[in-house]
Amino acid sequence: MHDYHKAKDMLDYAVEKAGELGKNKVTKVFITVGDASGYSADTIVMFFKEVSEGTICEDAEVVVTQVKSMLECPKCKEVFPRKLMEYNCPVCGTEGLPSKIGTEVTVEGIEAE
Numbered sequence: 001m002h003d004y005h006k007a008k009d010m011l012d013y014a015v016e017k018a019g020e021l022g023k024n025k026v027t028k029v030f031i032t033v034g035d036a037s038g039y040s041a042d043t044i045v046m047f048f049k050e051v052s053e054g055t056i057c058e059d060a061e062v063v064v065t066q067v068k069s070m071l072e073c074p075k076c077k078e079v080f081p082r083k084l085m086e087y088n089c090p091v092c093g094t095e096g097l098p099s100k101i102g103t104e105v106t107v108e109g110i111e112a113e
């Protein structure tokens, strides 16, 4: 159910943004969804279509950028992609820790007319 609320938040943001720009029809919404965010991009897009009905975002295209989960080395601060069963830093071999990259779910911007 949290995907639904996220979609609603994104809709509110897009509507507000369009208002700031003095636009009354949103044609595209650009969103970023991290692999480690716990959200499904497909589900968010589906709910977005549902909650945007009757708003200025109705029929807007949702453009998703999927962000791969990244680990950060606690020793040398190298940020590297997380691979299956492999968590060690490619530079110094220290075990990486989860970084913030890959946990985001945000609206990057909108296109409106």
Ligand SMILES: [Zn+2]
Pocket: 073, 074, 075, 076, 077, 078, 089, 090, 091, 092, 093, 094
């Ligand atoms: Zn390292």
